[in-house]
Amino acid sequence: MKIKYLLTIFLLFNTLLTANSKFAPNSECKSCHPVISQEYESTMHQNSTIFKDPIHKAVWDKHPMNTKQGKYKCAKCHTPTASNLKDMLGKGTKGVPDATDSTHTEGISCAYCHRIESIEHGDMSNTNVVSKKEKHYFGTMKNALKSEFHTSSSENENFQNGNVCIGCHSHKKNKANLNVCSTNISNEMDRANCVSCHMPKVSGSASNVRDTKEHSFHGFPGAHTNQDMLSKYIELEFLNNIGSFEVAVNNKSSHALLLHPLRMSQLRVSVERNGKIDKFEPEVFVRVIGKDGKPTPPWVANTVIKDTMIKANEKRVVTYKKELLKGDKVHVTLGYFLVKPKALKKFGLDKDEVAKKFYVLKKETYIVK
Ligand code: HEC
Ligand code: HEC
Ligand code: HEC
Ligand code: HEC
Ligand code: HEC
Incomplete structure (x- = not known):
């Protein structure tokens, strides 16, 4: 054995x-x-290296593997062609990315x-x-x-x-x-x-x-780039009831809507009536990992403390309490942040435009008949 x-x-x-x-x-x-x-x-x-991806770098900067061990185990997936991969990954060895080594900047x-x-x-x-x-x-x-x-x-x-x-x-x-x-x-x-x-x-x-x-196509549509090419796998639906209405998000992909624990998705719904807009509180879809009931960075986490992320092939229905009138316009936007707004400061990313931005995945307007 x-x-x-x-x-x-x-x-x-x-x-x-x-x-x-x-x-x-x-x-x-x-x-x-x-x-x-x-x-x-x-x-x-x-752009998967710490030199080209500020979000990856921000997490790496705080990671104990960096601060305590001088090792870059992330290389296995983020810089797999690094010339000293063995040292970066091995037991008892050291190795961190070097901006002057082209095998560390290739991704x-x-x-x-x-x-x-x-x-x-x-x-x-x-x-x-x-x-x-x-x-x-x-x-x-x-x-x-x-x-x-x-x-x-x-x-x-x-x-x-x-x-x-x-x-x-x-x-x-x-x-x-x-x-x-x-x-x-x-x-x-x-x-x-x-x-x-x-x-x-x-x-x-x-x-x-x-x-x-x-x-x-080698532009690999994902959360950062070419999102529009994936929007056909997400459908938005609208249903008007008496005294309320429903918006459904139909995820037709074979994995959860977003995968990385840093992400946060929001469904933003507003009703336009006579030029006045009434916004609802955004519905949030997240997977939060942590310890003792509190969110923590991934290396500290030992449990999932919240998981409202829309799963593979799931249709999620959200109900809104409002009586709609004929001619009302219901604006629906499904989008996401690459980094949860609450985590931005912790990782020093509060000034990073890519990390802060709200990306739109799908947008529809329904007119009440
Ligand atoms: C087993 C492979 C693997 C290893 C090892 C790995 N990652 Fe990743 N990482 C990925 C993949 C795949 C993604 C893309 C996931 C996605 O977009 O959902 C990713 C994405 C990320 C992101 C999001 C980047 C962004 O721009 O939004 C961060 C941050 C990150 N990794 C940090 C790390 C750190 C820090 C390490 C090392 C301590 C590490 N990863 C090790 C596979 C790995
Ligand atoms: C993340 C993995 C990955 C990376 C990185 C990647 N490719 Fe590919 N490539 C693939 C896969 C998978 C296919 C087959 C696609 C299919 O079956 O439709 C492919 C197909 C191809 C083809 C065949 C033509 C075609 O349309 O199928 C060529 C040529 C090619 N890649 C060149 C490149 C070049 C040049 C780069 C870098 C600029 C690159 N690839 C980067 C995964 C990758
Ligand atoms: C001197 C020209 C040349 C260079 C340089 C070149 N290729 Fe190609 N490659 C070709 C040709 C020609 C084909 C076949 C295209 C066709 O049949 O239409 C091809 C096909 C491919 C395929 C498809 C193979 C298959 O069976 O599906 C891949 C993958 C590929 N190249 C990867 C690469 C990568 C990676 C590099 C850089 C490291 C590279 N090529 C550099 C000329 C080149
Ligand atoms: C060597 C490891 C590796 C392989 C193989 C790999 N990926 Fe990735 N992929 C990553 C890492 C690491 C990231 C995250 C990089 C970052 O954000 O810093 C990523 C990111 C992505 C993203 C998110 C892009 C974005 O805009 O957010 C998509 C989509 C993706 N990969 C698809 C694929 C597909 C499809 C294949 C197979 C053809 C593939 N990957 C093969 C490591 C890999
Ligand atoms: C039916 C289509 C479909 C299939 C199959 C699929 N995806 Fe996706 N993928 C999507 C959609 C839709 C999104 C969400 C769009 C976005 O993130 O902007 C997505 C997002 C992603 C992301 C970004 C998530 C994040 O949190 O950053 C990665 C990485 C990814 N897919 C990798 C993969 C890999 C690897 C496979 C195969 C195991 C796969 N996908 C299979 C449709 C698909």
């Missing part, structure tokens, strides 16, 4: 070592994949993602097993041309079924065994997966070596 355990540790360590081999930099893909490279530029995969690079061979499932988090072949990339193109720069293959089932994302996105537990962030993929829907929703086919060529009509 013990030997088996040691062997697992050894294999895992080996996997991490493999992940530490050389990755072609993103700049090398640009000349032949200009459209894809440009889409990728503004995404959180490109989740093109070559890294395209070399994910398989995924090892783990209790605390999953682990990507990266192929040793440095210039061989997995994809899903049928009859891809041979490139002089790299070889490729469309045989990898993790690319075919869209599971290539779950090495980093499935779940992340903390020391108290609390699932801090989970995509809860057990709710997978028929025919929809991470890739079909988050990398839809859009027009434009996959490379400039051959003209293809379309390619898979």
